[in-house]
Amino acid sequence: xxxxxxxxxxxxxxxxxxxxxxxxxxxxxxxxxxxxxxxxxxxxxxxxxxxxxxxxxxxxxxxxxxxxxxxxxxxxxxxxxxxxxxxxxxxxxxxxxxxxxxxxxxxxxxxxxxxxxxxxxxxxxxxxxxxxxxxxxxxxxxxxxxxxxxxxxxxxxxxxxxxxxxxxxxxxxxxxxxxxxxxxxxxxxxxxxxxxxxxxxxxxxxxxxxxxxxxxxxxxxxxxxxxxxxxxxxxxxxxxxxxxxxxxxxxxxxxxxxxxxxxxxxxxxxxxxxxx
Numbered sequence: 001x002x003x004x005x006x007x008x009x010x011x012x013x014x015x016x017x018x019x020x021x022x023x024x025x026x027x028x029x030x031x032x033x034x035x036x037x038x039x040x041x042x043x044x045x046x047x048x049x050x051x052x053x054x055x056x057x058x059x060x061x062x063x064x065x066x067x068x069x070x071x072x073x074x075x076x077x078x079x080x081x082x083x084x085x086x087x088x089x090x091x092x093x094x095x096x097x098x099x100x101x102x103x104x105x106x107x108x109x110x111x112x113x114x115x116x117x118x119x120x121x122x123x124x125x126x127x128x129x130x131x132x133x134x135x136x137x138x139x140x141x142x143x144x145x146x147x148x149x150x151x152x153x154x155x156x157x158x159x160x161x162x163x164x165x166x167x168x169x170x171x172x173x174x175x176x177x178x179x180x181x182x183x184x185x186x187x188x189x190x191x192x193x194x195x196x197x198x199x200x201x202x203x204x205x206x207x208x209x210x211x212x213x214x215x216x217x218x219x220x221x222x223x224x225x226x227x228x229x230x231x232x233x234x235x236x237x238x239x240x241x242x243x244x245x246x247x248x249x250x251x252x253x254x255x256x257x258x259x260x261x262x263x264x265x266x267x268x269x270x271x272x273x274x275x276x
Contacts, residue, residue, distance in 0.1 A: 006074050007032070011039040011092060020142050021090035024128055026231050028084075030077040040091040040100075041069040042149050044116060046125060047226045048084030049177075052077055057111040063223055064121050065113040066149055073110045081177065083231045087124065089142060103150045114152050122260075129261070129269035165208045168194065172201075173209070176220055183244045186217045221245070222258045229267045236263045 009032070014021045021039075027050070034053075043052070049062040054075045061067055069075055071093060091100070116124070127141055172194045176182055181189045187198075190213050194201045198213070205213050225243040228234055234242070240251035240263075255263050 007035045009035055009037045009039075011037075011090075014090065015039070015092055018139075019092045019095040020139065020146075022138075022142055023088045024086070025088075026083045026085050026227075027077065028079050028082065030079065032076065034074055034076040036072050036074050037069065037090065038071060039093050040071060040096045042089055042091075042146075043067055043069075044087040044089075044121075044124065044145075044149075046085040046087055046128070047223060047230065049081045050077055050079045050084045054111045059111055059113050061113050064116045064118070066116055066152065067113055068108075068110060068149065068153055070108075070110055075110075083227050085227070085230055087128070087145075089146065091146060100146060100150050103147075103154055105154050108153055114149075116149075116152065120148055126260070129266070166204070168196075169201075169204050169208060173205075173216060176217060179224065179242075182217055182220050182224070184246055186221075186244055187214055190217065217244075218254060218258070222255055225251070225255060225263065226259070226266070229263055230270055239263065 011021075024046075043061070044066045045061050045063050047063060049060065052059050052061055052067050052075060054067070054069065055073055058078075059067060124145060172190060175193050176186070176190055181193070183189075191198045191201055194204075196204070201213055205211055205216055209216060211219070221243045225239050228239045228242065229236075232239075236252070237248045240248040243251060245251035245254070252262055255261070255266070259266060261269065
């Protein structure tokens, strides 16, 4: 029986003697297919959602999730939900094993998504959108992100175990990512999809997600809007209506509340920083 060889991405071909190999970019498809590395890697989702298949197991990653890929783990990406903006960091094997390996938990599993705390995710986004770095400053930022990420792997299981989200609720939230459903009647659609009363749905979303249904809808809308600002030249007005808002002013107000930027400033800050 013939065995298919899995391609290996080599550190010496990518790192050019540096400790890190970093990309910040929009992905719509996997160009590498199933592969492995001779270095360590992690990916943080900044916008959107996608599937990472690691050692034969498929993991859904959404905004704020991080997945860590050890040396030799076979993996590939699937972007079934459209463009996803990611921070992808490769770490030199020598550098990682010298400074970070002792922090990696002995029972670590690569086939799991870990959540970045909102405050740290906001810090990452603020640094990336500013993209004004003095000499060596970006490497210091990446070292800090690496240290934080490895610590998340180590302490993740120390956190309180959350209730398992019921399938009906998970399916409802998943369905709301459909552009046709998060328009101006989104709340009514969400209630209808759930098959529950609005009061019951609200209690469930607050218990399992810590948000009201409308907060979940706004998260989905703003995430969609960020993708449009990143990958299209559509006007802010067009994106406002496309994202389900009844007016551009309401969209701008909500967008700024979620991101600390106006839509125009967000697009301007991101221009030119797709590859670092």
